[in-house]
Amino acid sequence: MEGAYEEFTWENFKRKFLAKYFPETAREGYGEEFLKLRQGGTSVEAYAKKFESLSRFFRFFRD
Structure with a gap:
């Protein structure tokens, strides 16, 4: 049954x-x-919060 398992890598x-x-x-x-x-008409704080919220998804994709 060799070859049935895939190498477990990151x-x-x-x-x-x-x-x-x-x-x-x-x-x-x-x-x-x-x-x-x-940013548009939103505050810097609100913009930064949204930016951080969305950017967290892309940290996972970096090598």
Whole structure:
């Protein structure tokens, strides 16, 4: 039964975890929202809070 198990690496874990709990459509949505984020008429505090909220999703993708 050799070859039945996949090597347990961080990359394999991350790929499977993201596929199950954070699908591509959700990532794309957060990515678009993050890229379109503008302060506009909101306070610096509110903007920073939203920026930090959205940017936390992208920390997971860095190598």
